[in-house]
Amino acid sequence: MSGQGYNYNFNNTVLTGINPSGIANPDLKWEQATQLDIGIDLAFLNNRLTVVADYYHKRTDNLLFTKAVPISSGYSTITGNYGSIENKGLELGISAKILTGAVKWEASGNITFNSNKVLALDGIQNELALSSYSLLKVGYPLGIYRTYILDGINQTGEAFLPGYDARTGGFKLKDVNGDGKISTDDQVIIGNAQPKYFFGFSSSVKYRNFELSGFLQGVQGSRLFNGFRFTFETPSGQVNLLEGTANRWSTTNPNNEYVKPAQGTNLPVGDRWVEDNSYVRVKNLTLAYNFPKVKFSKGIRAYVSGNNLFTFTKYQGWDPESNNYGSSNALFYDNGTYPAAKSYVIGLQCTF
Structure with missing residues (x-):
């Protein structure tokens, strides 16, 4: 592997240098x-x-996994076939013709349970931090979150433990290991992005020339880091804030919801922003009318359809399906990704 190195002068001409960028x-x-x-x-x-x-x-x-190597080699990492992973689960599907008379009703549903586990990383280390909130760990599923446990806000005159963001009006962090101070050793695994199960359901009802059909899907038991809330609920300067932070902590307004401003301070990443993103979404609903066949057409169908009509969730972001690392199966982060668009369609289909 090679990459751009330092430019150099050759025969009074500046040329682009190339040097090795990794170990073959x-x-x-x-x-x-x-x-x-x-x-x-x-x-x-x-x-x-x-x-x-x-x-x-x-x-x-x-x-393929990239592991660290001694810097004395001239490089910091090497890529090799080191990783192992396991997936096991159960998929169930049911389809039924519930009514077959003048009113015809067909329905189908499916549900999938999957268990995911990392078996090996590089043969040396058992865990690898991917960010300030997530890591890979042998024996655990992909997409696990490890953060501090937020325990309110430090109030005026209250003694607080030394450590990360230890200040009056700042987040109070739970001393998990009981050593009398706050450090990264107090971070704990609080969940993962892998759902316990996901499901889908479709239904179609026909009466004479009318047809009503719909499809919904859902995910249950997964969690997602709401980076949008983290950014706009922690006033550190030079960013807009959510409306609720107008009620942030002050000496005249002590509370345990929003901290006081802390420009330039590295605020702790806590469990507050790792949310349950379980949801049920009505993906499609269609009402159609099939006209009787005429001489010059095999069929004419008029319909009105809606997509992404309703989403039922406790997740506080714009879309519980969001992930700014869309191609990653280990990092899950919502930074205010534009939600799935709701749309309405009126159409006419003609078959000749």
Whole structure:
């Protein structure tokens, strides 16, 4: 591997220098996966009710991972096939023709449970901090959060433990290890971004030429770091703030909700901003009318449709599905990503 180095003068001409940017690894190879799948398909009542169940257990080895090497080598890291990860779970699906007379009603649903675990990183270390709030750790799932536990705000005249942001009007942090001070040793794992289960449900009702169909999806048991709230609830200067911070702590307004301003202070990352982002979302709802066939057309269908109509969640961000590290399966962070757009469509379909 090579990259741009220092420019140099050759024959009175400034040329671009190139130097090695990493250690070559001739032993790089493809990742290797072993997987067990057990499935069953069942049908009842002349196929009016069908059930599908699948169990899987997959282990992936030789995952690419960048590990640290002694700086005396001339480089700080090397990439190799060091990582291993495991996924196992259960997928269930049910489809049913509930009504088959003048009113026809079909529905289907599915639910997936997945357990994810890191088995190896680089063969040396058991954990790797990815940011101030997240890390990779052997024996744990991807996307775990490790933060301080916020325990209110230090009030006037109150003795507080020495350490990170220890000031009157600043966050009070819980002394987890009981050593009488606050340090990174007091950070704890408070959850992860992997859902306990996710599901979907679709339904279609037909009566004569009318058809009403819909689809909803949901995720339960996952957590997401709300970086948007963290930024705009911690007044450190030169940024806008959320409306609630107008009620921030002061000597005349003591409270345990919002800290006083602290320009230039590195505010602690606490469990307050790692939120449950479980949700149920109505992804689509469509009402259609199918016109009787005419001589010059095989079918005409008029419809009105809505997408992303409703989202039911306790998450305080704009969208519980957000992740600014969209391509990452280890880092999960919402910095105010634009939410899924709600849309309405009126259409006419003609088939000739």
